[in-house]
Amino acid sequence: MKRVIVGLSGGVDSSVAAYLLKEQGYEVIGLFMKNWHDDSVTISNECPWLDDSNDAMLVADKLGIPFQTVDLSEQYKERIVDYMFNEYQKGRTPNPDVLCNREIKFDVFMKIALDLGADFVATGHYCRKGTIQKEGKEVYQLLSGVDNNKDQSYFLCQLSQEQLSKSLFPIGELTKPEVREIATKLDLVTADKKDSQGLCFIGKVRLPEFLQQQLKPKEGVIVEIPEDKNYYNQTEPIFNSTREKLQYLTRKIEYSVTDGTIVGKHQGAHYFTKGQRKGLAVGGTAEPLFVIDTDVTDNIIYTGQGKEHPGLLKKALFVTEDELHWIREDLALKVDETMRVKARIRYRQPLQNAILHKVDSGLYVEFENAQSAITEGQFVAWYLNDELVGSGVIS
Known part of the structure; x- marks a missing residue:
């Protein structure tokens, strides 16, 4: 036995x-x-x-x-x-x-x-x-x-x-x-x-x-970013390579307080996460506010109205080489190889069509449709049919 x-x-x-x-x-x-x-x-x-x-x-x-x-x-x-x-x-x-x-x-x-x-x-x-x-x-x-x-x-x-x-x-x-x-x-x-x-x-x-207990509260401001900011409405440049395009799609917008309006206060940016709606305690907006970014260095929370706010949506993410994991080591991609997969960035999310692109510094996951609140520190997992073959920490 x-x-x-x-x-x-x-x-x-x-x-x-x-x-x-x-x-x-x-x-x-x-x-x-x-x-x-x-x-x-x-x-x-x-x-x-x-x-x-x-x-x-x-x-x-x-x-x-x-x-x-x-x-x-x-x-x-x-x-x-x-x-x-x-x-x-x-x-x-x-x-x-x-x-x-x-x-x-x-x-x-x-x-x-x-x-x-x-x-x-x-x-x-x-x-x-x-x-x-x-x-x-x-x-x-x-x-x-x-x-x-x-x-x-x-x-x-x-x-x-x-x-x-x-x-x-x-x-x-x-x-x-x-x-x-x-x-x-x-x-x-x-x-x-x-x-x-x-x-x-x-x-x-x-x-x-x-x-x-570990992270002491510290008051900071909540800033609302309007969705018509110019960095959301740029015409996509012409790319010389897939890699350039992927770098563009995963770029991080650097927000500053002057980009929007101060709408409230919070007790610590490190208590909030992208896509979060609860706990902001800011009323009076036409649509609910969602966290679109947190700046823990300057202790600022950036928000936008509604779940279709462009600050929440992105079509690609990156996983660094040291946070990349293959359950099926035999299927691990080599540099410049790609793989069509179904992927999810959170538990219970319906599987999304995506393409993996392997580069020397890690792996890009490019989605067919824009994803909401791709969050650093969470895991992305990818599947072939009903088999989970690999995952990584979103960087």
């Missing part, structure tokens, strides 16, 4: 994953990860880790599998929380869920599992794993989940071949209603439990307060 350690989170998805593996004849062990100690920033009655850990224990008991808790809060603080603060300070918007999978669940947690003699680690992610033979070698594929509403392949876009080789995703072939139905039939305590929101495995966290 192969031994599988399931990351039991106290949610319905991992509960059903554990059940399915047991049915398939694996020796299953449930492990709950404790990633957080500081209760002062969690919204205490909305699923603190203690409730989750109890639910996970009750599920393990019901399924008749061994259960234990591991404390990974030190590694979580070091690898996720500190990274997030660092990114916010630079004016970038990190994605903790993608990082948590790469750094915690499929790295620290996986090493613990393998030390406990596991052959595989399993999670309750809605995605699938494929295996193909290529030049006599096994190559692992990360495939999107069957349930289009819940597909979570994007969150796993930074996994490696090594990590995939030891991973199982038992519920990837099911839809969420089917998963709930199985849990209800088994009378599991998690059957009707709401999906957790907030930072991966911490439970609900008040992000602004959480950041404020």
Whole structure:
């Protein structure tokens, strides 16, 4: 019997994953990860880790599998929380869920599992794993989940071949209603439990307060940029090369206070992200204001009216070489090669037609249609059909 350690989170998805593996004849062990100690920033009655850990224990008991808790809060603080603060300070918007999978669940947690003699680690992610033979070698594929509403392949876009080789995703072939139905039939305590929101495995966290512990508030101005500014309405120049065109499409507009009107004040540019609408507390505009850029050096937020504001829209993005990642290393592009793909710049975004252009310093992703709020620090992931083949941090 192969031994599988399931990351039991106290949610319905991992509960059903554990059940399915047991049915398939694996020796299953449930492990709950404790990633957080500081209760002062969690919204205490909305699923603190203690409730989750109890639910996970009750599920393990019901399924008749061994259960234990591991404390990974030190590694979580070091690898996720500190990274997030660092990114916010630079004016970038990190994605903790993608990082948590790469750094915690499929790295620290996986090493613990393998030390406990596991052959595989399993999670309750809605995605699938494929295996193909290529030049006599096994190559692992990360495939999107069957349930289009819940597909979570994007969150796993930074996994490696090594990590995939030891991973199982038992519920990837099911839809969420089917998963709930199985849990209800088994009378599991998690059957009707709401999906957790907030930072991966911490439970609900008040992000602004959480950041404020490290990043001190500092008052600055909110500037509204009109959409008829000349830099939005330039005629596209004639390009001598594709590269010139891509550099033009990914260029960053340097805004200044004199470009628009001061419409309000904020408590720190590093608390805001591109495309954000809530929290600006500025009224009286015909259309709602959206953040189009933040300047953390001078502590200014630039905004524009409406979600079609030209300051929000862009047709291309760039990923630097050191933040470029191929799950399918065998498909990695060489300099000057291109690839037609479907790509997304955030979870749940419908896949968009795009072309990848490899250059020596990294990779351009050029979209067929302009994308809204392409945000530095977030991940772009690209697919061939339903297979996620690579990803990178938007620079």
